[in-house]
Amino acid sequence: MPENTGHPYPDLEGKVVLVTGAAQGMGAEHARRLAASGATVAVNDREASAELSALAAELSGLAVPGDVSDPDQVRALVQRVELEVGPVDVLVANHAFMTMGPFLEADPADWWKVIDTNLGGTFHLVQAVLPGMRRRGAGRIVVISSEWGVTGWPGATAYSASKAGLISLVKTLGRELAPEGIIVNAVAPGVTDTPQLEVDARSAGISLDEMRAVYAAGIPLGRIGTSPEIAAAVALLCDFRLSAIIGQVVQVNGGSTRGRA
Amino acid sequence: MSQNAAARKVAIVTGTASGIGAAAAAELESRGWTVAGFDLRPSPQCSFDACVDMADPEEVRAAVARVEQELGPVKAAVSAAGYYEMLPVSEITLDHWRRMLSVHVGGFVNLSRAVMPGMTTAGGGSIVAITSELAIGGGSQDAHYAAAKGALLGLVRSLAAESAPSGIRVNAVAPGPTDTPLLAADSPWRAPEYLATLPLGRLTSPEEVAICIAFLLDEGTFCVGETLNPNAGAVI
Numbered sequence: 102m103p104e105n106t107g108h109p110y111p112d113l114e115g116k117v118v119l120v121t122g123a124a125q126g127m128g129a130e131h132a133r134r135l136a137a138s139g140a141t142v143a144v145n146d147r148e149a150s151a152e153l154s155a156l157a158a159e160l161s162g163l164a165v166p167g168d169v170s171d172p173d174q175v176r177a178l179v180q181r182v183e184l185e186v187g188p189v190d191v192l193v194a195n196h197a198f199m200t201m202g203p204f205l206e207a208d209p210a211d212w213w214k215v216i217d218t219n220l221g222g223t224f225h226l227v228q229a230v231l232p233g234m235r236r237r238g239a240g241r242i243v244v245i246s247s248e249w250g251v252t253g254w255p256g257a258t259a260y261s262a263s264k265a266g267l268i269s270l271v272k273t274l275g276r277e278l279a280p281e282g283i284i285v286n287a288v289a290p291g292v293t294d295t296p297q298l299e300v301d302a303r304s305a306g307i308s309l310d311e312m313r314a315v316y317a318a319g320i321p322l323g324r325i326g327t328s329p330e331i332a333a334a335v336a337l338l339c340d341f342r343l344s345a346i347i348g349q350v351v352q353v354n355g356g357s358t359r360g361r362a
Numbered sequence: 363m364s365q366n367a368a369a370r371k372v373a374i375v376t377g378t379a380s381g382i383g384a385a386a387a388a389e390l391e392s393r394g395w396t397v398a399g400f401d402l403r404p405s406p407q408c409s410f411d412a413c414v415d416m417a418d419p420e421e422v423r424a425a426v427a428r429v430e431q432e433l434g435p436v437k438a439a440v441s442a443a444g445y446y447e448m449l450p451v452s453e454i455t456l457d458h459w460r461r462m463l464s465v466h467v468g469g470f471v472n473l474s475r476a477v478m479p480g481m482t483t484a485g486g487g488s489i490v491a492i493t494s495e496l497a498i499g500g501g502s503q504d505a506h507y508a509a510a511k512g513a514l515l516g517l518v519r520s521l522a523a524e525s526a527p528s529g530i531r532v533n534a535v536a537p538g539p540t541d542t543p544l545l546a547a548d549s550p551w552r553a554p555e556y557l558a559t560l561p562l563g564r565l566t567s568p569e570e571v572a573i574c575i576a577f578l579l580d581e582g583t584f585c586v587g588e589t590l591n592p593n594a595g596a597v598i
Contacts, residue, residue: 110581272598279561279595291584321526326584333581343573345538345566348598349591356526356586359519361498 111340114139119182119189121145121169121226122196124153126295127245130328131193131335136160138336140191143182145169169196169222170214179229188233191339194223195245201256212259219263220270227274231283240283243338244271248291248354251362268350268362275348286338286346289362291354292316293326321356370396372433373579374426376416376473377443378405381542382492385568386440386575393576398429401443416443416469426476435484438579439477441470442492446544448503459506466510467517474521478530486529488579491518492571495538495593515589522587531586533578538593541565561595
């Protein structure tokens, strides 16, 4: 939020927002940030959980659990949002599934689950929210990609492919939907301080602080990012006064890539 | 200086007499910044304004020193001063070429060199360069403009890597054709046939560019060497 003005940014009063993958980490932060901007927020995660319900209660929103890789579940959860609070004005597609390992050792079912969740899930979500956005004549879609979708990463073929696929999806939908006032963009976070970091630390056999330091060493700014910093970029792309950013990737990574995505 | 004014952070914006610079100054003032505007012409809407030729390092250094003395430490600098000129490459004279580079690249270098010592002392700051969609895609008759704006992109990325460890974040905004006085009434960028090729169907507004600039200063605290592209879909 800009300092000194006291007004939440952007102004989302009266808007309905759907955030996926919102039970924890970055997704929860996006939901909090956009709720603070005045929006009614629906939060999704793969399964119903105490965390998801607590977040919905905290934000006076609603919890709409469902597996986004299943188009039927996606249609049903978007319909629930529409019935209870109205058509979705803003979609933040933040859900992600990830497993890592050498390419040739990957279990095909597992490999495809990453693609079907990350890339396919966003496809299903966009199809489901589009009729409502069209009725309103405007919309904002923010897709969370990843630095690894820009640079690739050893052992993360499915994840990187899904995140790079999202970038191309965003570029194409940006072109296709902008004439209707529906603006589609992506945010590509670098290493960010979320619960995923604890998983990384455990598998590397080091402490959480050591893990943070290892990642920070590769970042010009000398530290990893925070969820509110990623949420701030999401908030920018949800600003209905800003339509000229279309099909772009906003990279928030402390300077690790410094290139066009 | 009132107590309220003392609490406000100081930003220098160049090219504030019109267009993107003027819109950036207005957006930043509305978000609680005190803006010092530099331009060849006066910028009376800014809290502080100075007539400065950005291509002249001495003038820039002196103007920045005055701002630091009168308003306090400079937390942010936005280099928006510039001009647009289309010419077939064979008609670009050495003077055309040098002027284009000295205003766009030189202006950014002069501003950065003048504000960075103060930012380093204060433990950080933020610098934004206004480059162009033409730096990425190029365009017919845009050789010297695109060369200057492209040089800015490389400069921003290098300066970003170099100064991030001292807490100074350097980023860029690359607008598409923007509805400012820089675009003549008969500019091909205003032609309905061109606008029809844009996914958004219209020019970018100076206010949209200003929102991007304000984001990079206020909230883009993990953006380093990044370029935001409000270009109406001209380059995706």
